[in-house]
Amino acid sequence: MLKATLEQWRMFQAVVEAGGFNQAAQQVHKSQSSVHHAVHKLETALGIPLFENDGRRVRLTEAGELMLRRANFLLDEAHKLEAVAANLQCGTETQLRIAVDIIFPPTLLYKVLNKVSQEYPLLRIELMETVLNGANSLLKSAEVDIAISPFAIKNGFSEDLCEIEFVAVAHPDHPLHQLNRPLTIEDLKSHRQIVVRDSSAERKAESGWLGADQRWTVSHVRTSVDIICQGLGFAWLPLAIIKPQLNQGLLKPLPLDKSGVRKGLLYLCFEDGDRLGPAARAFIGELRYQSMTLPTAEAEGFLSL
Structure with a gap:
């Protein structure tokens, strides 16, 4: 028999998040006395104090901090359990929300979605x-x-999906191509590089080799492609995305003395597979299949250009 209920753990979590019993009562729409009573019963059942007074506020005891970590996990799993039940009740989902990094080949993605x-x-x-x-x-x-x-994500599911090949390119008339010799990293440093900005609000980064003294930072790879096709810089761009521009002669691989091709891994990620409906599973299956058809620089003959 369990000594505590989920509701008591929820009240405990609410007090911590809100910073006090009165604030927690407003947050969970209960009276202050009912919140205090639930936490008191929890402490009595466990036989340990979870809070101690700190002036007008309460703060966690050392034992309370440990219990909070476990309680957060317990309540999160309870929410997931209810979400799984809701999905089972509804059957096929009506909406599928997908976040896709812009380096993933769009034509391949469209095939999967279709x-x-x-x-x-x-x-x-x-x-x-x-x-x-x-x-x-x-x-x-x-x-x-x-x-x-x-x-990859720390909590949840992450699977190696595919490798994306990046090719160092510039317009055929760019000064780097006029050197008519194998290029070094030092050659690149003196020319403008176009990089793409991180879209996350939490962690800001820029993609690719960042050794150039002059950089233009853009928000989308299509903007980078457009800038480079106009001869305004160079960049490492995904081969699968720039194949049309390479075939049309708008872009040309830079003749680096070391490999002008770099590889980056993309992951398929989701939080909880049990919460995914049949449409999401169908998307994942087709995505895995289509990702096996990605071109390589060697197969496309771009390494010899």
């Missing part, structure tokens, strides 16, 4: 394009169900 929409024609799909930490930030805040991200 296949899922054909199978679930009433499904509403919400797609959020992100950069670097942006996808995982949206997943953490429960704004999306699935994330395709350059970073």
Whole structure:
């Protein structure tokens, strides 16, 4: 027989988050006496004090801090359990929210989405394009169900999805191409680099090699491609995205003395697989299949350009 109830743990958590019993009572829409009574019964049942007075406020005891970590996990699992039950009750979900890093090939993504929409024609799909930490930030805040991200998540599920190849490129008339010799990193440092800004509000970073003295920072890879096609800089760009510009001669790989191709891993991430409905599972299955067809620089012949 359990000594404490979920409601008592919830009141305990509310007092900590609100900073006191009166504040917690307003937050959970209960009387101050009922919140105090629930926490008191919890302390009595456990046989340990969870709070101690600190002037007009209360603060956690050492034991209370330990209990809070466990209580947060317990309440989070309880919420997940109810969410799973709700999904089972509803059957097929009506909405699928996906965060996708902008380096993931869009044509491949569209194939996946189209296949899922054909199978679930009433499904509403919400797609959020992100950069670097942006996808995982949206997943953490429960704004999306699935994330395709350059970073694995600490809590939840992360699976290696595919490798994205980045090619160092510039317009054929760019001064770097006029040197007519293999380029070094030192050569790149004296020319303008175009980089992409992190879309996460929590962690700000920029993508790729950042050794150039002059940089322009943009919010989307398509902006970077457009700038470079006009001869205004160089960048490391995803091969799968710039294939049309390479084929049209608008972009040309830089002849670096060391490999002009770099690889980055993308992860498939979600918080709890049990909460995903059949449409989400169909999306994941088709995504895995399509990701196996990504081109490589060697296969496309761009390493010899």
